[in-house]
Amino acid sequence: MPLRDAAFHAFFEQHYAGLSRLAFLMTGETSVADDLAADALTEVWQHWDRVAAAGDPAAYARGIVANLTRNWIRRQGRARRRLRLLGVLGGDPDRVQPDVPAVLEVRRALLVLPHRRRACVVLRYAFDLSEQDVATILDISVGAVKSQTSRGAHQLAELLGDRQIIERVGGWRGE
Amino acid sequence: MNEHGRPPESFLRTELRRLAGEHEPDRAAMLNRIAANRASRARVRGQTVRLAAAAVAVTTVLGLGWVVTRGLADDDTPAVAPPASMPNTTGLTGPSPSASTFLPGIPAPSSTLTSVPPSSSAPTSSEVRGHPGDTKVEKGSLWSEGSTDGGTSTVTLKAQADLTTLDLTIRLVLTPGLAEQGSTHDVTTGVITASVERRSDALLYHFTLRQSATLPAGTYMFTARYSHDGASRDVGEDTYEAFGDDADHRRVHVYGNFLGQPR
Numbered sequence: 318m319p320l321r322d323a324a325f326h327a328f329f330e331q332h333y334a335g336l337s338r339l340a341f342l343m344t345g346e347t348s349v350a351d352d353l354a355a356d357a358l359t360e361v362w363q364h365w366d367r368v369a370a371a372g373d374p375a376a377y378a379r380g381i382v383a384n385l386t387r388n389w390i391r392r393q394g395r396a397r398r399r400l401r402l403l404g405v406l407g408g409d410p411d412r413v414q415p416d417v418p419a420v421l422e423v424r425r426a427l428l429v430l431p432h433r434r435r436a437c438v439v440l441r442y443a444f445d446l447s448e449q450d451v452a453t454i455l456d457i458s459v460g461a462v463k464s465q466t467s468r469g470a471h472q473l474a475e476l477l478g479d480r481q482i483i484e485r486v487g488g489w490r491g492e
Numbered sequence: 493m494n495e496h497g498r499p500p501e502s503f504l505r506t507e508l509r510r511l512a513g514e515h516e517p518d519r520a521a522m523l524n525r526i527a528a529n530r531a532s533r534a535r536v537r538g539q540t541v542r543l544a545a546a547a548v549a550v551t552t553v554l555g556l557g558w559v560v561t562r563g564l565a566d567d568d569t570p571a572v573a574p575p576a577s578m579p580n581t582t583g584l585t586g587p588s589p590s591a592s593t594f595l596p597g598i599p600a601p602s603s604t605l606t607s608v609p610p611s612s613s614a615p616t617s618s619e620v621r622g623h624p625g626d627t628k629v630e631k632g633s634l635w636s637e638g639s640t641d642g643g644t645s646t647v648t649l650k651a652q653a654d655l656t657t658l659d660l661t662i663r664l665v666l667t668p669g670l671a672e673q674g675s676t677h678d679v680t681t682g683v684i685t686a687s688v689e690r691r692s693d694a695l696l697y698h699f700t701l702r703q704s705a706t707l708p709a710g711t712y713m714f715t716a717r718y719s720h721d722g723a724s725r726d727v728g729e730d731t732y733e734a735f736g737d738d739a740d741h742r743r744v745h746v747y748g749n750f751l752g753q754p755r
Binding site: 334351352355360423424427443470 | 503509511518623
């Protein structure tokens with residue numbers, strides 16, 4: 318029985334969805350999430366023996382997804398990204414669609430966060446990983462994970478809070 | 493902004509999980525992409541594996557992609573029997589006639605490429621970071637890019653600040669007939685020392701900034717030249733890595749490969 322195939326196959330089945338969702342949360346794009354996660358899984362497969370011997374293939378795979386998504390976002394071009402961010406933060410309440418679903422707002426707000434902050438928030442809150450796990454995945458210190466997560470969470474809460482205030486004009490202002 | 497009374501942590505947890513659930517991963521598409529990645533890497537390995545790559549493309553369609561690709565790529569394990577008892581990975585059914593090409597006892601067409609000693613699970617002494625998925629092409633004031641053009645592999649470094657130290661290594665994996673043909677760079681001030689080292693598994697091209705010299709901010713190209721057997725050479729495992737200090741005493745460290753930007 319080819320143990321390597323079996324092991325990787327089991328790994329794929331266990332993690333493909335989570336890795337793709339991680340890529341989605343990091344990029345905000347469903348269209349590229351599967352591709353980036355599959356590229357990360359290709360790397361895992363390529364170096365499976367070494368990765369498995371190191372003991373935590375899932376952390377390795379998530380780290381690669383974090384890396385690939387950062388590269389992907391960079392390639393989208395800073396100008397385009399700024400435009401998108403301006404769309405979020407533009408401060409033009411007339412452009413706000415009152416019926417935009419809340420999840421879309423979270424998705425946009427996430428994209429405003431710097432990469433590492435976003436990665437920390439996503440891994441801690443969406444995937445419920447420990448600070449130590451996140452530190453391993455992103456190859457940073459536990460202290461850095463704490464501060465980045467805390468800053469990211471506050472920034473996100475503020476963005477969403479602001480957003481809700483804008484969307485509930487009247488309701489909030491009235492109170 | 494918590495006047496609305498929801499503790500940010502549980503609020504974020506709920507919202508992020510809900511958002512994550514919005515994306516429904518396409519398992520089959522991911523499997524296909526993995527198979528295609530591996531096939532395309534195999535395909536650039538030169539003409540000796542063209543046939544095999546074509547066979548992979550066929551078998552990939554039939555759902556046996558990663559069962560048969562092991563004969564082609566740089567796996568550490570020898571060819572072994574397909575995992576017949578495992579579920580078909582793409583949900584498609586039916587055996588592939590092409591798969592028999594790679595069954596045990598029948599050498600894969602790429603077997604000539606396995607003359608390089610198999611690597612152990614430990615990194616080799618000449619390990620240079622920068623493999624796909626493990627790249628950092630930009631750090632602080634230093635930006636980098638790898639490119640290839642028949643018989644040359646070039647690393648472009650763009651330094652936004654003066655560099656007071658620089659060590660750049662280009663690592664070319666030994667492929668059939670690979671031989672160094674020297675190196676060149678466009679630093680005109682004579683401050684770069686260049687050398688080529690042959691290891692058991694790779695050629696290492698070193699470019700080092702002389703001690704107490706300064707490389708002014710600017711864009712520089714460092715090129716490894718080589719000859720090889722066959723019409724084309726696989727650059728998929730070639731990497732580069734550069735360490736340096738800029739004038740502000742900040743450490744810069746970049747690494748990457750020659751495959752272009754990862755998709």
